[in-house]
Amino acid sequence: MKKFVSLVMGVTLLCAMVGAVFAEEVVIKVRTKAGPPHEDWRGNNFIDIVPALNEQLKAEGDARQVKLELIQDNKDWGPYKQEFEFSSKSGEAPDVILSGHEHFADWIESGFVIPLDDYIAQYPETYDDVIPALWDCTMYKGQRWGVPQDAEARPLYWSKLLLKKLGWSAEQIDALPESIEKGEFTLQDLLETAKEAVDKGIVQEGYGYWHRPRNGPDFWYLYYNYGGQTMDDASGKLVYDTAAGLKHLQFYEDATQNYKVLITDMFGREWPEWHTEVSAxxxxxxxxxxxxxxxxxxxxxxxxxxxxxxxxxxxxxGLIPAAEKGGKPVTLTHPLVYGVSSSSKHPDLAFRLITLVTTKEANTKHAVNSAHLGILKSQADYEPYKADRLLGEALYMLNYTTFLPNNPGWGTYSEAWFQALQAVETGDLTAEDAVGFVVEQLQNELGDAVIIQ
Structure with missing residues (x-):
């Protein structure tokens, strides 16, 4: 009997040693962008779920064991995007890449990322829970190329302190979100109220209304607000509507040159300075x-x-006010999405990591800490999510949301317009001349890939 037990123990030990010898360590590199510390869960969630994935692999008889290499910082979008492109060209790209959904069209055309529909279909319990509208931003040529990581709304903020100094009652201030939603308080009202604050010395000149100090998605909800479209669904081509474009740029000309409620050197400001000024x-x-x-x-x-x-x-x-009385206000949602690199030697494991962080528990940690909206239907009834006041009060904004187009020419299009905006705000171009500049640039850079209306 003792010999039999010894034999069994010996075989067990041998099997364990053989298993250890033949276990294959697989390094999965994950690249994310996050503002510390509030956005760190974009990457840190992966750290938490690696042990669970390795246990699943063992139980399945899969000899692979994942070792995570996480690279997370807050590099600007331009260099961040270029980093992925350069590493993809050299075949050394991270297995998982987090980025803005509008970046993927370029990468798809270049062969840098892979379609995910077949993988998504393997995990219906997870992906049937994703808010359906969010899948739209991952679509390109009929396929899904990413998994939503977060969503947000882009509101108009205002200082209650300064509105009170301007003579607004507490009731008027509390009613402003509803007034915007009903189309009663418009973009023109915003400019006029801001000018009143400047004229009365409540704020200094140029401090009545601010936008972001860098190029980005925020500017495009005003273009949509004025009736513009950025892409033709039938042809897939980009569109620039000159009538809407003129109204769009005229708003910024009015803000800087006519009403003088927006400083003319906003694009010279740094983000920390901007945040310090507005948050106070x-x-x-x-x-x-x-x-x-x-x-x-x-x-x-x-x-x-x-x-x-x-x-x-x-x-x-509240929402971004309508362009006209009785009109519909807007916002814009710019989901970040996880994609899988075509350089990945283990795309199935890369995608399983994404799947394991796409849960109400993991996503809510990110949502609550970073003030991003959730991506899963189940989060609406998840107590830690429901308990967050901001997320609850901003959720209705998704009913008014818009998206940037998924098109490989978008970066060129956006940059041409941004150059025109800078010239308008410094007074170097009128809004009308700036529209002509945009049209010329788009035709030179994109040719027949853009439709000018």
């Missing part, structure tokens, strides 16, 4: 930003003033 709520009357800014402000800018309590007491938010 005592210098700028109106500004346009994102829900995720709220998470940044409460942790990195006004924690010493009371954090989120200070924000709710002194800052209000």
């Amino acid at each position: 709520a005592d210098k700028v009357l109106f500004w346009m930003g994102g829900t995720w800014n709220w998470g940044d402000w409460k942790v990195n800018y006004i924690a010493d003033k009371g954090g989120e309590e200070y924000l709710f007491e002194n800052i209000g938010f």
